[in-house]
Amino acid sequence: MNEVGIDSASSLHTSESVGEVPVLRPVSVRAKCSSNVQSTPEIEKKYVHGVYDAIAPHFSSTRFAKWPKVSAFLNSLSPGSLILDAGCGNGKYLGLNPDCFFIGCDISAALINICTDRGHEVLVADAVNLPYRTGYGDAAISIAVLHHLSTEDRRRKAVEELVRVVKKGGSVLITVWAREQEDRSLIEKWTPLNQRYVEEWIGPGSPRVRNPSSPRILESIPEAEENGAGERLKDRHANSSKVKLDEVMNSISLDEGNSSAPTGSEKGYAEQQEYFVPWHLPYHRAEVSGASAVALASGLAKKDDKKGSVVYNRYYHVFSEGELERLVSGLDNAILVDRFYDKSNWCIILEKTS
């Protein structure tokens, strides 16, 4: 078990949340370190923010279907409510309830520009560190956001922020991609992070490398590496502000090893939660932005001539059943009022109690 870092835990709270009792829990990042839970890991900068900035117009053009359960939640709110959407993407839920007011934010300026063009009031901000006063919103939503955060501490912090910014009695809807996808064949198209780690930093000649079509890669990651090397890697992570991506990736899988008990008996998919999920940007779209040329040059994106597209990888931590509930179980100022599975997403509704 890691030590309980009280200093770190208290530093996770902003000055506006002085009334909250910091939740004591194992933390791997030392308070003295400049790199804390709110500082964005390289993997998110490169494989989340960088990608969305590059694909924003195309991504947005494909994001218009509204999930009925999100709509139902928004429509259940009292007329005149102020709804805060943290990680609003292209803003498809902003304004959904015509009797309410919405303010959206996203870390991707490219997506926020799209929201503005659509007439929404938005700002560029980080969902892990919302620049909002405490208790201003009547409700908050986080739709398909938390799975882009690469450590459990950051995911928990984002939840704490959502709760912080709503009033007492206010509700928070959170949805995340589920590891338990309805369409299992979809997962075949994703790249398990460990595999990529192995290929890029150990090399294709390594005996650890699996057949790309086989889902059995996790078996080849020794248990000892998940546990024994963990602290050392985390310390290196914590003590260096510029962490090499391979270390970040490794510590991610280590975090998971420590935090979530295996639920399935089968190895492979059952335990794999860290993925790169491809985004195919058609060539005719890619030419528009110019960002793709940069991405191709830097290796962030690859060409797929067969499909005529530039392929980006987006980082995802897909949630296992019960993980979202565990993530919020330490909150002392909110209770879980509903949980459901909807279209390959785990969803919860919280109510702020104090």
Added chain:
Amino acid sequence: MPQAKRKRDNSTRNASEYCTTNQSNQQETTDNTTSPAAPRPAKIPSIFQMRLLTHNMLSSNIKGVANGFPLKIEVVKVVEKEVDFNIDFLKNMFHKVEWKALVEASTTMGYAELPENADATMLDSDDFLHKFHHALLELHLEEGALVCPQTGRKFPVQKGIPNMLLHEDEV
């Protein structure tokens, strides 16, 4: 959508044309530009910039800053846009809004009609409600900055969008 409820549903083209003058009092005309035929609802909304509704919520979250609210406003360009009156919303927001910050911000944005103090009984007054409505929702900061009251750090507001992202050494 609240955007749809706003009276002025002009095209984005029109909206930007209206925003070309500094401290403009120009308001968008009431004609509803006919939407182009499209399969999905095709009302083209106006562009909405940062309003005092948002300003009253924003707080500098730089590490070590104890009093990040209210952010000072540096005005380069303000535009006014008429917005539908929503009494439920105003009454709800009245209890959340830090009044002094709203009055100061409103004055900075060129509207000095708000009373210095306000209490809930004033919500019965139409005159008060309309002033509150105007200050909260109809003043838009298109270009300028929000300044952390403690550190002086400027958060830029460009094309009406505040950028509240922190630098690495600020988190």
